[in-house]
Amino acid sequence: MDNHVHLAHNVHLGKGCILTAAVTIAGSVNVGEYCIFAGHVGVAPHITIGAHSTLAAKTGVTKSLSGGKIYAGMPAREIREQHKRDALYSEVMKIKKTIKEFREVTKTHRKQRTISKSVSCTGVGLHTGVESTITFKPAPDNYGIQFSRTDIKGSPEIRADIEHVVDISRGTTIGQNGVKIHTVEHALAAVSGLRIDNVLIELTAKEAPVMDGSAKDFVDALQSVNFIEQKKDRHVLNISKPVVYSDSKKEIDIHVVPADSFRVTFLVEYPLPALGTQYEAIYNMEEDFARDVAPARTFCFLSEVEQLREKGLIKGGSLSNAVVILDRRIKNGEINHLRKLFGIQDKVIQGQNGILNGKLLRFHNEPVRHKTLDLIGDLALLGISIKGHVTAARSGHASNVEFVKMIRKEYKEQL
Numbered sequence: 001m002d003n004h005v006h007l008a009h010n011v012h013l014g015k016g017c018i019l020t021a022a023v024t025i026a027g028s029v030n031v032g033e034y035c036i037f038a039g040h041v042g043v044a045p046h047i048t049i050g051a052h053s054t055l056a057a058k059t060g061v062t063k064s065l066s067g068g069k070i071y072a073g074m075p076a077r078e079i080r081e082q083h084k085r086d087a088l089y090s091e092v093m094k095i096k097k098t099i100k101e102f103r104e105v106t107k108t109h110r111k112q113r114t115i116s117k118s119v120s121c122t123g124v125g126l127h128t129g130v131e132s133t134i135t136f137k138p139a140p141d142n143y144g145i146q147f148s149r150t151d152i153k154g155s156p157e158i159r160a161d162i163e164h165v166v167d168i169s170r171g172t173t174i175g176q177n178g179v180k181i182h183t184v185e186h187a188l189a190a191v192s193g194l195r196i197d198n199v200l201i202e203l204t205a206k207e208a209p210v211m212d213g214s215a216k217d218f219v220d221a222l223q224s225v226n227f228i229e230q231k232k233d234r235h236v237l238n239i240s241k242p243v244v245y246s247d248s249k250k251e252i253d254i255h256v257v258p259a260d261s262f263r264v265t266f267l268v269e270y271p272l273p274a275l276g277t278q279y280e281a282i283y284n285m286e287e288d289f290a291r292d293v294a295p296a297r298t299f300c301f302l303s304e305v306e307q308l309r310e311k312g313l314i315k316g317g318s319l320s321n322a323v324v325i326l327d328r329r330i331k332n333g334e335i336n337h338l339r340k341l342f343g344i345q346d347k348v349i350q351g352q353n354g355i356l357n358g359k360l361l362r363f364h365n366e367p368v369r370h371k372t373l374d375l376i377g378d379l380a381l382l383g384i385s386i387k388g389h390v391t392a393a394r395s396g397h398a399s400n401v402e403f404v405k406m407i408r409k410e411y412k413e414q415l
């Protein structure tokens with residue numbers, strides 16, 4: 001018996017056993033003759049070890065062992081089986097490592113992509129009410145996302161860039177040299193959410209069509225053609241330290257923290273029965289965006305409608321492109337007015353669910369999903385994909401734009 005060998009009560013050792021350093025045997029164990037215990041072997045109580053057994057170093061015995069064999073591992077197995085397991089384990093670890101490396105490579109070094117051919121959608125603009133056709137066109141490597149007004153001589157182009165934001169009073173408007181394009185966020189969200197890097201977005205008027213108030217039509221159009229992988233690697237901004245935007249007065253917070261891919265989490269709180277507290281999390285943009293975010297429609301509150309009209313906004317607004325949430329009761333005298341405002345042909349009703357005319361939502365939390373859509377569109381104004389997790393609470397276009405400016409400033413060396 002070597003150093004530090006511990007034998008508990010009622011242990012019976014057969015003759016000729018060798019116990020090397022730090023062997024521990026619990027109570028009521030019966031060891032047959034001529035057994036060899038290498039260092040650091042442990043044996044649980046009430047176990048029988050057959051004669052002529054050899055236990056390799058660090059073997060843990062939890063079940064009785066038949067004699068005449070060599071054992072290893074924890075729990076103890078015949079050494080040949082243990083070797084097989086060790087070999088298998090090391091193979092599994094190698095495969096795991098390869099998968100992890102592959103995931104990293106595909107996440108950070110994916111090639112840029114564009115669409116195989118042009119696709120268009122036609123409709124009215126939500127705020128200006130003008131009819132326009134939006135056409136998404138293939139673009140070369142490193143082109144990024146650019147808009148163009150084909151109704152203006154020379155078809156001036158405006159890059160989708162935070163520096164070009166000229167108005168955020170309701171939607172996001174970009175402009176350059178006096179040329180403006182209103183409500184770019186849904187088209188941008190569609191492109192960015194589908195991970196398209198290079199595209200020219202042509203418009204025949206000053207505002208993108210609102211379609212059904214969501215990005216669904218744009219996404220359907222873009223998904224009707226193929227995505228073409230290009231030569232250059234996609235540009236990705238790796239968020240290595242957090243950026244925090246906070247407006248305590250308005251209780252708005254937007255953060256971005258390091259993550260292994262682009263993720264968005266959004267929280268809104270409205271003290272209205274139709275809304276309440278709503279939450280949305282998109283952890284896999286490629287799989288979730290088209291299904292969970294793109295179909296969520298614009299919403300507004302009844303009490304805002306008059307104000308927006310006075311500001312010259314929502315000229316193209318109707319019940320076919322916006323969900324109107326009732327944050328007050330409809331007054332008797334305003335039924336005709338509302339009918340005109342929202343292009344309602346028949347009756348105007350209060351709606352049991354807190355939504356004008358009882359319109360049904362596409363998701364129980366459609367409003368927060370739309371806020372997520374707007375945020376994804378506004379984040380595209382950074383001009384580069386983010387590898388990081390963006391968490392927003394109660395934000396809108398104005399704060400989204402400020403947040404994107406903060407990221408630009410914080411990471412200006414890498415952009």
Ligand SMILES: [Zn+2]
Binds near residue numbers: 185186298370374
């Ligand atoms: Zn929107």
